[in-house]
Amino acid sequence: MKKANIAIIGMEVMGRSLALNMESKNYTVAVYNRTAEKTKAFVEGPARGKNIIPTYELKDLVDSLESPKKIMLMVKEGQPVDNFIEMLLPYLKPGDLIIDGGNSFFKDTIRRNKMLSEKGILFIGTGVSGGEEGALKGPAIMPGGQKEAYRLVEKIFRDIAAKAYDGEPCVDYIGPDGAGHFVKTIHNGIEYGDMQLIGEVVWFFKNIGMKADEIADIMAKWNDRDDILRSYLIEITADSMKQKHQGSDEFLVDRVADITRMKGTGTWTVQSALELLVPIPTIAAAVFSREMSQDKQLRLAMAKKLTIASGKFNGDKKEIIEIAHDALYIAKISSYAQGIALLQAASKEYNFHLNIGRIAKIWRAGCIIRAQFLDEITKAYESDPDLPNLLAAPKFASFVESNTWKLAKFIDVAHQCGVPVLAMSGALDYIMQITSPVMPSAQVSALQRDYFGAHGYFKIGGPKDPELVVNEEGKVREFHTEWLLPGRPEREITK
Ligand code: NBP
DSSP states (O other): OOOBSEEEEOOSHHHHHHHHHHHHTTOOEEEEOSSHHHHHHHHHTTTTTSSEEEOSSHHHHHHTBOSSOEEEEOSOSSHHHHHHHHHHGGGOOTTOEEEEOSOOOHHHHHHHHHHHHTTTOEEEEEEEESHHHHHHHOOEEEEEEOHHHHHHHHHHHHHHSOBOTTSOBSBOOOBSTTHHHHHHHHHHHHHHHHHHHHHHHHHHHHHTTOOHHHHHHHHHHHHHSSSTTOBHHHHHHHHHHTOBOTTSSSBGGGTSOSOOOOOSHHHHHHHHHHHHTOOOHHHHHHHHHHHHHHOHHHHHHHHHHOOOOOOOOOSOHHHHHHHHHHHHHHHHHHHHHHHHHHHHHHHHHHTOOOOHHHHHHHTTSSSTTOBTHHHHHHHHHHHOTTOSOGGGSHHHHHHHHHHHHHHHHHHHHHHHTTOOOHHHHHHHHHHHHHTOSSOHHHHHHHHHHHHHHOOOEEOEEETTEEEEOBOTTSOBOEEEEOTTSTTOOEEEEOO
16 A cells, blocks of 8 residues: 555644645645544545545554654644654654644744654644645645754645745745744734734724725725735735624624634743743734733623713714824834844744744745735845844835824824724834833833832933943943932942
């Protein structure tokens, strides 16, 4: 019997779709699932007559494979991944490869990679983005692990990956051990930001009296424009807003509860940002907004206790729609700038050697954040790999410089109309903070910390000189005021 080229463990939507995708590209795929009925249903259903080999024992699964063995796990992240690795080990030889294609926590991937490397087993932790349809027709794939491990699956991954408009497969070697899963996590964090920003604009439109189909038309027009907002998420917003509630004339969106659930990746993005000291206010606002959305009972109760006064919109509707477009445009740049800054910090901390331009290329098709705009990010980092921040890329900087007032205006009008826009506000304040040579809030809090805790402070040259005061060797000088002593003398702290 012909040996299989690759095995997939986990016959839920992702595993099944990937198996069919691989088979359609002429690979023979062996499959296995903990619950045997799912394997059976798959091979007797959508996989019937295809080069897909069902197995019901892990030993049989491994035996059915050509060497070196390549086994891809598409199971729930966490303990199930460790369990399968443990159960597979007795059947594997040095040089064989395990691939974890689920949404695993990147630190687990680093740990698993180390443990398996010590046994000579290769390990790839890869992000696979695009949901069921992506997995079936072409996902964006973000593999991290040993380079020689990637070489074993490079052809398969390139064959099954989504193809961008220029024909390039949306897959590339990301970096060592946890790099792939980290990048997938931040991809999802950015996706949270995109979804929240669009949600805030849509809700604002609804609040100024627009109907769902009217909003759908605006979104469709924005998607047709040849600019930054043309993206899958705008496209599906337009499409889904038109959907009617079954059996009635109401729009489905007006009957869907305001509760957005989430899995791990958004939270992991924010946790990483906290750990690496990288501000990501828009993405964090998206996670916090989902948390608030889930506390429906609290919000229902609070609405009865407290009414926040809000005005009616009486401005020019056409004008505010244009302002909202550019506001969303800028907020999106800000949000991606935050996500990329986090990728860069992690790259340094974990030696991932991430190439931002190439990562943006992978995201151009197949995944949820796929968008034309990603091409601009690639171009920005190709022409200047040392960009201090995405916002500094000339194309984005010039737009942001002349249009940020629109984001401020949008936020102002939304607040006046009683529409919370946490992510939009985070996007604006991020731009304002990152371009402030002097952050007034920080000056005040530095002084407070020294007052109550003798924590010390640095100095700047003066009201018109924001540069730090340094000594002759170029080292930043640190000071403390003796707040409790008469005359409050200042002394320099030497360490
Ligand atoms: P699920 O995330 O729903 O996982 C189902 C699979 O995990 C089944 O094969 C199930 O076996 C197995 N499993 C579970 Br649950 N607990 C197990 C345990 N204790 N021991 C062994 N196996 C266990 O499937 P999915 O939605 O296809 O996603 C697969 C992976 O891909 C996940 O990590 C997910 O986060 C990631 N992902 C999903 C999507 C998506 O759109 N769904 C997109 C991108 C990435 P059973 O059948 O015996 O219960």
